[in-house]
Amino acid sequence: GDSVTQMEGPVTLSEEAFLTINCTYTATGYPSLFWYVQYPGEGLQLLLKATKADDKGSNKGFEATYRKETTSFHLEKGSVQVSDSAVYFCALKESGGSNYKLTFGKGTLLTVNP
Amino acid sequence: GAVVSQHPSWVICKSGTSVKIECRSLDFQATTMFWYRQFPKQSLMLMATSNEGSKATYEQGVEKDKFLINHASLTLSTLTVTSAHPEDSSFYICSARDGLTVNYGYTFGSGTRLTVV
Numbered sequence: 001g002d003s004v005t006q007m008e009g010p011v012t013l014s015e016e017a018f019l020t021i022n023c024t025y026t027a028t029g030y031p032s033l034f035w036y037v038q039y040p041g042e043g044l045q046l047l048l049k050a051t052k053a054d055d056k057g058s059n060k061g062f063e064a065t066y067r068k069e070t071t072s073f074h075l076e077k078g079s080v081q082v083s084d085s086a087v088y089f090c091a092l093k094e095s096g097g098s099n100y101k102l103t104f105g106k107g108t109l110l111t112v113n114p
Numbered sequence: 115g116a117v118v119s120q121h122p123s124w125v126i127c128k129s130g131t132s133v134k135i136e137c138r139s140l141d142f143q144a145t146t147m148f149w150y151r152q153f154p155k156q157s158l159m160l161m162a163t164s165n166e167g168s169k170a171t172y173e174q175g176v177e178k179d180k181f182l183i184n185h186a187s188l189t190l191s192t193l194t195v196t197s198a199h200p201e202d203s204s205f206y207i208c209s210a211r212d213g214l215t216v217n218y219g220y221t222f223g224s225g226t227r228l229t230v231v
Contacts (some may be wrong), residue, residue, distance in 0.1 A: 036222075041225070041227070042224050042225060043118075043120065043207050043222040043223050043224040043225045044158075044207065044209075044222040045222070046219070046220070089157065089158070100146055100163075100211055100213075101148070101160060101163065102148070102160075102209070102220065104157045104158050105157060106156065106157040107155075107156070107157050109155070
């Protein structure tokens with residue numbers, strides 16, 4: 001079945017450092033890929049998404065590129081802020097059919113220190 | 115943008131009692147609702163999927179008689195934890211999908227922290 005593997009962390013960075021959180025996936029078709037962010041005590045918010053190979057999702061300085069050849073969707077940000085401290089989840093949705101379930105990775109806790 | 119209002123945000127109940135969690139889509143029609151459970155420092159575990167007007171489909175290992183899901187309208191879904199026990203303590207999150215628009219996005223509720231004492 002489908003699966004998502006992401007860097008488990010925790011990741012601790014200083015403000016303005018470069019961030020990479022790795023995410024790879026296994027899927028039978030051509031899934032859509034997502035990054036969600038969860039702030040303490042809250043639900044998940046969509047950060048960015050990509051629906052086909054070579055698409056780049058971007059939002060709030062974060063970027064991720066859908067790489068079919070390496071089955072990856074790594075999250076990057078050039079300069080993190082303290083406010084970026086949260087848990088980040090990589091997720092996929094199968095293509096086609098009527099199954100709209102999201103499959104999540106285990107999440108990566110990011111802490112950014114001033 | 116799309117908003118899902120989830121209530122209560124936290125609840126403490128005694129063992130053996132039932133607790134109902136509500137999720138309402140405020141400005142879109144939630145054709146499909148997903149209910150997740152999240153343990154501390156872990157990922158989301160999908161419990162069940164419900165389509166409006168239909169019975170919920172439960173994931174393997176989830177007791178459907180314990181976790182009752184109702185999705186009677188396009189804007190409201192509820193999860194009732196029946197005869198709660200301390201091991202049911204967890205963070206429960208709903209996610210709604212709008213299948214009637216081009217976006218087909220997923221919108222998450224803010225979660226409910228359930229503590230059973």
